[in-house]
Amino acid sequence: QFVATLVRRKPRCVLGLATGSTPLGLYAELVRMHREEGLDFSRVVTFNLDEYVGLSGSHPQSYRHFMQQNLFDHINIDPRDTHVPDGRALDFESYCEQYERMIAEEGGIDMQLLGIGGDGHIAFNEPGSSLGSRTRLKTLTEETVRDNARFFGSEKDVPRLAITMGVGTILESRQCLLLAAGASKARAIRDTIEGPITAQITASALQLHRDVIAILDQEAARL
Numbered sequence: 001q002f003v004a005t006l007v008r009r010k011p012r013c014v015l016g017l018a019t020g021s022t023p024l025g026l027y028a029e030l031v032r033m034h035r036e037e038g039l040d041f042s043r044v045v046t047f048n049l050d051e052y053v054g055l056s057g058s059h060p061q062s063y064r065h066f067m068q069q070n071l072f073d074h075i076n077i078d079p080r081d082t083h084v085p086d087g088r089a090l091d092f093e094s095y096c097e098q099y100e101r102m103i104a105e106e107g108g109i110d111m112q113l114l115g116i117g118g119d120g121h122i123a124f125n126e127p128g129s130s131l132g133s134r135t136r137l138k139t140l141t142e143e144t145v146r147d148n149a150r151f152f153g154s155e156k157d158v159p160r161l162a163i164t165m166g167v168g169t170i171l172e173s174r175q176c177l178l179l180a181a182g183a184s185k186a187r188a189i190r191d192t193i194e195g196p197i198t199a200q201i202t203a204s205a206l207q208l209h210r211d212v213i214a215i216l217d218q219e220a221a222r223l
């Protein structure tokens with residue numbers, strides 16, 4: 001409802017999108033609203049948080065592929081307005097600067113969807129990421145590699161590097177929608193919402209943001 005309300009109120013809104021298990025229900029609901037209620041995405045612009053380095057958009061585990069399968073292919077969004085970082089960019093430094101520039105040129109992100117890692121990461125801002133960080137390359141922690149191995153079949157197939165929006169990039173969005181479900185997120189959610197602001201739990205930087213909505217199930221909210 002939050003996303004749909006924004007899309008109706010501001011047809012050319014800029015959505016920041018996440019991948020992973022958490023937003024699957026949200027995307028399914030947006031697809032349903034498009035089909036059954038005519039929710040119109042024709043002018044919506046999207047920027048995804050992150051992508052694995054080395055995977056092309058057609059790789060079944062790439063985040064581009066995930067977005068096509070779970071959302072973009074089922075709604076009337078203009079493909080040219082969907083942005084997922086290019087995991088096969090040739091010059092990552094200038095590509096990351098360009099990604100930030102494209103966000104700025106669209107007027108900034110109106111609503112950023114966020115999942116959270118068991119270690120408290122948002123996007124791929126792993127523990128220790130600067131809270132002022134911008135879009136850049138990050139090495140995934142062993143915990144994240146283990147968590148994501150379920151999608152790849154085995155740990156050794158999980159890319160070790162990702163291109164990710166920075167914590168600073170995320171904090172610039174006008175509103176954040178943080179979603180978490182399940183007991184495996186309880187500690188990270190407690191630390192994010194009630195703990196000290198620390199680069200060890202990059203989601204805790206959201207305490208500095210003036211407009212964050214956290215939507216949690218009972219298990220994630222347990223602590």
Ligand code: F6R
Pocket residue numbers: 017018019020021022023049050114115116117118121122123124
């Ligand atoms: C994905 C992303 C990650 C995930 C997080 C939780 O684009 O940025 O930070 O949101 O790793 O993943 P799930 O939802 O699979 O538990």
